[in-house]
Amino acid sequence: MALTQKEVEHIAKLARLELSAEQMERYREQLSAILDYIAKLRELDTKDVPPTAGGGLTQMTLRADEPRPGLATDELLKNAPEAEDDQFKIPPVFE
C-alpha cells in the first residue's frame, strides 16, 4: 500500500516530528513497504476471535494506596534542560 506524501506529512505531524522533504520521501517509501508486508494479516478471518491486549497471564496487582516518599523535586529537575522555582521551564505556549 503506497502512502501519499500528504499522509506521511500528517503522520509526522501527529507524532511531532520535524522532517526534511528528503526524509519524508524516504520514510514514505519505507513505511509503504512495511505496510505492504503487514497487510498479510488481512488474510485471516478473525470475526470470532477476541483481542489480546496484554502480555500477562495474571491480573495486575495494585499496591496499597498509601502515601510514601517520592523522588526529590531538585533531583528530578537536575535533568531538565531548563528549570526555575522548582518547576520545568518552557517557551511560551501563547503568543
Add this chain to the structure above:
Amino acid sequence: MTDLTSLTLTEMQNGLNKGEFSSRELVKAALERVESSGVKTHAFLHVAKESALKQADDADKQRTTNDGRQKPLLGIPVAIKDVLTVEGLPCTCGSKILEGYIPPFTATSVKRLRDAGAVIVGKTNTDEFAMGSSTEHSAYGVTKNPWDLTRVPGGSSGGSAAAVAARYVPAALGTDTGGSVRQPASLCGITGLKTTYGRVSRYGLVAFGSSLDTVGALGRTAQDVAQIFSIMAGRDPLDATSADQPVPQIQFDGDAVRGLKIGVPKEYFIKGIQPEVEEKTRAAIQQLKDLGAEIREISLPHTEYALPVYYIIAPAEASANLARYDGIRYGPRVDADNLWDVFFKTRGSKFGPEVTRRIMIGTYALSAGYYDAYYGQAQKVRTLIKRDFEAAFREVDLIAAPTAPETAFKIGEHINDPIAMYLEDVFTLPANLAGVPGISVNCGFDKNNLPVGLQLIGPHFREDLLLRVAHAYQQVTDWHKKAPSL
C-alpha cells in the same frame, strides 16, 4: 595465577569464598580487559570505573562479616544494558534524545542484583530504545561481535551479549521485547534467558512495547543465568504488571531431560534459514533425544503472522511510550520560539531513523480510521498465536527450535532494508507475543567459526525447566566453553 576474566560467575563465587582472590582483583581484571580490548568491541557505552572499584572494596569489607557471606553475588562484576536505570550512571538508551540523562533512581532488577552484592561495571550498548537486531541503530556506534569484529553482535542487547562473550563480565542484564536477549546470545555464542512476561519487575526499564517488554539475563552457563534469574525475579510493588508468582531456587541435580516431551515446530525450519543453523539445531535436538527426551514434530500454524503482528503492536506501543521525549523534562532541547516547535525540532533531530520509522508506523496504525484494520486486527491475531502455544503445551513440555535464522551477519548488510532486519527476529518474537519464556544456548559453530543458537521455549513461569534442560545440554557439550580470541 589464572586469568580472572576467564572464570564463570560460579567459579568467581567459589574463588571469592575460598579467599583465592578479592572482589577488587576481579573487578580490576574486568576493567583492565575492557580498557585493553573494549575499544575493539565497543560493548560499553559507559564504564563506571570509580563506583565499581568502590563497590568491590565494600564487598571485600562485607565478606569479612557474617552478613557478607550470605549475599550470593557479593563482589561479582556484572554489566547492565543501557535501557535499565542505575542511579547516578548515565542512561541514554542508545539515543541522542537522552544524552546526558542521569536517572535519580535504580531499576528494581538492578537493585536486586546490587542488594545481592553485585558490582556494576558499566552500561552496555543497545539499539536505540532497544529497537533493532544488530546494535547498528545505536546513536553511539555499533558493537562488534567478539567472534568476528566485522560482524554485528545481534541486538538489541548486543552490548551485554558482547560483554559476556568477550569475557569482560561473567553475566549481564538485557531486555527482550521481540528477541533482544536470545538473538544476540545466539550470535555471540552465550546463554541468554528471556523471562516470562511479568516475571521480572520493569520498574526502571525505559518502556518500549509495554505488553511485550521483559528483563532477561545473559551469561556463559545456564547455571550462572539461573542465579541472576532467581535473584531478580518476583513481585515488585513498584510494577503493577509484575506477577505474584513464587520464584524457584533452581536445582540442577537429578535427570532434567529423561521422559521430557520436546516439540519441534515445523514452521521454524523454513526456506531461507542458513543450512548450518538447521543442521546444528537438529543435532542439538538429537542430543536431547539421546539424553532421554521424546521428540515430537508439532505445528504452530500462525507463526508466519507473528512478524506482521509484532510490527503493528510494538510500534503502536512505542509511539505512545516515546511521546514523553519532548525536550521538557530530560535530555537535550532544541530551542525554538514556541513550545510546538520545541517538540518538533527536538524529536525530529534527536530520534534516529529506526525509532522514527517505528513511531510513524505506530502513529499510523493507531490513527483515526486505521485502528481496527491494523491494531485491532493485530490484537486478534495475537490471540491466535497465543492459542498455538497453549495447544502445543498441552502436548509437549517444551519447544526446541533455532534462535535466529542465520549466524552473525556483516555490519551494514541489512541496515538499508528494514524488513530484512526484522526477519532476524522471526523465530524469537512469537514467544513475546504469547508472553512465554525462552532461552538460547550455543549449539555449535558454522564454517566461519560463528556460533549457532538453540532456542528452548517453555510454558509461562517455567524458566526452571528451560534452565535445567539447558544445563543438562551443557553437561554433555562444551560449546559454551569456547571463547573468542580478542
